Amino acid sequence: MGKEGDVLRPAGLLERYHITRHFLRQDTCVTNAAHYTSPEGSTLDKPTMFNALRRVVEAHAALGVRLIDEETRPTFVRLTHVNLDEIVLFCNNDNLAAVLEEQFLQPFDTASNLPLWRIVVLQNRIVLFAWHHCIGDGLSGLAFQRALLASLRQGSSDGASSDSPIIRISPTTTFVPPIEQVTSLKASWRKIFQEFYALVAPVSWTPGASAWTGNVVRKEATFKNHVRLLEFSPEEVSKLLILCRPKQATLTSLVYILAISVLSTLISPENGSAKTISSFIPINLRDVAGTSPNVFCDHVSALHSYTPIQSSFSWADASEFASILRVQNVESREEIGMLKYLFGRYSAYLEEKLGKKRQGGFELSNLGRFNAGESKTGDRWSIGKVVWAQGDATTGAAIKLNVVGDALGGVAMSVTWGDGAIADNLAESFVSNFDDALRNLLTSHVHDTPSS
DSSP states (O other): OOOEEEEEEEOOHHHHHHHHHHHTTSOOOEEEEEEEEOTTOOOOOHHHHHHHHHHHHHHOGGGGEEEEOTTTSOEEEEESEEEGGGTEEEOOOOOHHHHHHHHHTOOOOTTTTOOSEEEEEOTTSEEEEEEOGGGOOHHHHHHHHHHHHHHHHHTTTTSOOOOOSEEEOOSSSOOOOOGGGTSOOOOOHHHHHHHHHHHHSOGGGSGGGGEEOOSOOOSSOOOOEEEEEEEEOHHHHHHHHHHHGGGTOOHHHHHHHHHHHHHHHHHTTTOTTOOEEEEEEEEEOHHHHTOOTTSOOOOEEEEEEEEEOOSSOOHHHHHHHHHHHHTHHHHTHHHHHGGGGGTTOHHHHHHTTTTSOOSOSEEEEEEEEOOOOOOOTTOSOEEEEEEEEEOOTTTSOSEEEEEEEOTTSOEEEEEEEETTTSOHHHHHHHHHHHHHHHHHHHHHTTTTOOOO
16 A cells, blocks of 8 residues: 655646535546557566556656545545556456446545556456546547556566555655646636526526436435447448538537437427536637646546437538537637636535436547557567547436447447436337447448548
8 A cells, every 4th residue: 555655736626526516425537448459469578567657656646646535625645656466456357348337437536645546457468457437538548458468568578577456656746737727728708607606596597407316316325327338340430530521510519319219209209398408518628728638637527408308310410510619619718717617516406416307418529530649560469459438327317328339449438327327128228229220321421421
């Protein structure tokens, strides 16, 4: 178990939100998994993993911190060392969805001197990485897998090979600043008025009154998530992108509008009064913040949209939504900026959601294509498929679609829903119907695909 070193800094606005949500036991972790391949048939045994992890942990300050004063003034403290035996598990299970579900049941022991991450190595050379949302957004998970791959490729060529579980944490590595220190989060008067109006206006006057948001938030928090996985080949993804280009759509906007149409057909019979689906689309802020894709940070915001119930897919809607998304890396910063108007009342804000109407019915989060980094002829290791998933089972969107592309051009999607957030049969129908709808879109346009 590591011991405390230097106090680094207080948590930022968004980091504190994620810390408080975890402290209140409303969330546990974010996860991703990568399938490592080796032409030599090499295995990810304990010596190999510990040697590779050493360089990764030594390079990233976020992997060597813990929290203090979570309830009052959350602060990051640097650990003096990390013991990999305490946070790396080797298991024989090859059912990735089941292992992901197990990880969501396990909050971090933030009262201990353990770091805010852990790893599960599956028998089929899949490395599952789970981390506290306060040290990283979804892209941070990809940064971890990219760093681990580079370290595995390096092997022991630097003469620093060691399979010791103890890693000394450098006191000089840079801990990335919070988002408010690297870009402006100033909210416009229009945004402030909108949020104030939502608080004081009669519920029936607000957009959320007629929006579908799944089931009411449970009165007691839950960690239980259901996970289902979908895969699309590089050839299928290539065809989808070809279909998108002349329509001025993107893969994200296509998937979003298609998912809305599938959900619409499922919820209309059970909730005829709903006119829209309240949805969230996380927005990457690294570009506007000037943050490298290779670091750990919580630099993300979200677009909140009330999309009309629509039972059929529309390319025009996909094109329009793509236009909306293009400006959100600037405009969505206001969402994080509004957190300062909580004046530190994070716990009260989050606890007030319990037993109330859920804020979001659907969430689509697309991390884009995984960049595996530089490779050389003769590299012993590469990464094939990747997948990621997030929990937020208690107050999060009723059903979430988490998307990521792999280095070969394929796409993996995880569908997650918190226990009780949505009827299980409705969620299962969404998974199968969405899968069918996306593949049918490919089939129905096979003869319309442009030749170039």
